[in-house]
Amino acid sequence: MLQVNDIRENKEAYIKALQKRNFDANELFNQVLQADEDRRSTQAKLDATLSEANKLSKDIGDLFKNGEQQKASILKEKTGKLKETSKELNEALQAIVEKLQQLLYTIPNVPNTLVPAGISEEDNEEVFRKGDIPKLSEGALPHWELAKKYDIIDFELGNKITGAGFPVYKGKGAKLQRAMISYFLDKNTAAGYTEYQVPHLVNEASAFGTGQLPDKEGQMYFVTEDNLFLIPTAEVPVTNMFRDELVPHTSLPILCTGYTPCFRREAGSYGAHVRGLNRLHQFDKVEIVRIEHPDNSYKALDGMVNHVKEILDELQLPYRILRLCGGDLGFTSALTYDFEVFSTAQDRWLEISSVSNFETFQANRLKLRFKDEHGKNRLAHTLNGSSLALPRVLAGILENCQTPEGIKIPKVLVPYTGFDFIN
RNA sequence: GGAGGGGUGGGUGAGUGGCUGAAACCAACGGUUUGCUAAACCGUCGUACUGGGUAAACCGGUACCGAGGGUUCGAAUCCCUCCCCCUCCGCCA
Known part of the structure; x- marks a missing residue:
């Protein structure tokens, strides 16, 4: 399976090389790169959400230790929403990754320059x-x-x-x-x-x-x-x-x-x-x-x-x-x-x-x-x-x-x- | 197949709810010391994704303690399922 980074960096060259296989990669590559963009932005959102939740958890822990139960329970409510958001983002992310994988599976290896074009x-x-x-x-x-x-x-x-x-x-x-x-x-x-x-x-x-x-x-x-x-x-x-x-x-x-x-x-x-x-x-x-x-x-x-x-x-x-x-x-x-x-x-x-x-x-x-x-x-x-x-x-x-x-x-x-x- | 025990970083191995991405030791790497070797001492020492930075160094975020789910504000730690390993029994080339 090809690496997304390689596809991004060598897109045109790969498309050309894959033509020797009579394989049109143009559209697929676009889909791959798009899916990868989606993956990153979703990942970034998810990471930010989790980061916030982690911080809150830590705060809650500290509050409990200091016996400030009430303050803690206020923060707890906040984490509920974050949890929901992160769950949604995670599901979305998994779907995107799955889609990306499926796309990559359909793309054959890029032929070496020595490979002659041909059909059979x-x-x-x-x-x-x-x-x-x-x-x-x-x-x-x-x-x-x-x-x-x-x-x-x-x-x-x-x-x-x-x-x-x-x-x-x-x-x-x-x-x-x-x-x-x-x-x-x-x-x-x-x-x-x-x-x-x-x-x-x-x-x-x-x-x-x-x-x-x-x-x-x-x-x-x-x-x-x-x-x-x-x-x-x-x-x-x-x-x-x-x-x-x-x-x-x-x-x-x-x-x-x-x-x-x-x-x-x-x-x-x-x-x-x-x-x-x-x-x-x-x-x-x-x-x-x-x-x-x-x-x-x-x-x-x-x-x-x-x-x-x-x-x-x-x-x-x-x-x-x-x-x-x-x-x-x-x-x-x-x-x-x-x-x-x-x-x-x-x-x-x-x-x-x-x-x-x-x-x-x-x-x-x-x-x-x-x-x-x-x-x-x-x-x-x-x-x-x-x-x-x-x-x-x-x-x-x-x-x-x-x-x-x-x-x-x-x-x-x-x-x-x-x-x-x-x- | 039945019963029980266990899977933590390259290895050994600690860790039963927050101060643990994870002690300690070994190995490895860099250095100091040294005529050379050994020893000693100091330091570094997981992976992936990602943001910043010169795609270096470096700094930050997230995830990962067999795999996948769940409980919880918070899981290596508790629960469920699966996989694998070990011991005993059964079977057997």
Whole structure:
């Protein structure tokens, strides 16, 4: 959520930047600033009223002590009116604050200057590409066929147990997944990230803190009995470890990584694009999260991009990096790079990582602050990225590394799998 | 799930109706002392909103003692609801 002061100071620049999202902020900003004016003047009136009441209370106390009951009861009458006034003002204030919040919730983050204008994923900007797209031999198969052929993923079984989008991994398929998790975590911890195991269910405050609420409520599974959400990404529990924290600037940056399953309702998704591992209700992901000093956050973002690159280089998969355009940029993000691996058999790119800088947008909701060099309390910058989301990496491996004899496991994973071939 | 106890500033912890935004101690920071270190001593030391001031320093107002309500002229202190923690019992990977 944006800060009112920032909106006031950068109104025109923000409006212009938000146009890249095709978001017209003009009217909303005016409403926000007006609501903020109302908030202040009401607050001022309320404070003055309370101040007067406090003084009277003190006087009454003194009078009682001196045994001047009558004088005291005269003053008491006065406070009755003040009390009424302050009650009214307080109610008005709460209504205004509520309105202001509601307005702010509807405004997405301001895109960074690097973000290209655009409407859809068509307008994303490819900034990097690496790896040869293998020429597959005759009879090359999509991953869901390969999964069946080698009996490593059972989609039908998942249907039976739960429903569509909950595959069962089996044998070498299961082992390969476990291997990837270990490998990714090892890469991340070697790069300085601290590994965490976090809850897979979160409360409302957490879902709100990272921006899943109120924007994406329908995308999360919700446990009504206990009022908890199944996490759509480790970003939620990991980032929320720092909710309501005020950390010294010397403790920045904070680097975290964690493996969790991710649960997404994916309401409204259908068709060929959700086939196989392309889009699941439950999938595994290793996430990296950074809490950064505002001066360093974009350097950190580049660092994260390079880190993910390194992993993909080692996996020797063909991939590209996109800078998301305004129309495709997530609600909370200021700048996002998507990583995509090429699905050879499907002849399309699959998103496997999304690395974003949220600047203070999440921190503002989270109340995640640091004490800076001058002793001032400021909002920190939060960043996160996948390193990596498993199913599509698996799809990429299966499809790109297929040979007529079987699937060749990327060398870097072999120490983790204990086998180098699936046949 | 049942019974009881408790949630106070970075930490420990005092505080049962006004003199308490909150003692004391520890930690932290600044300084004095010192060949260096330690010790000692002095000082500073919560957060948010807001008014004045040069958006610094500083001065003032309001709110905050788990959260939200209530009683009262006045609440950390009394009452209600919820959340969390601890102990015992039950259940259990």
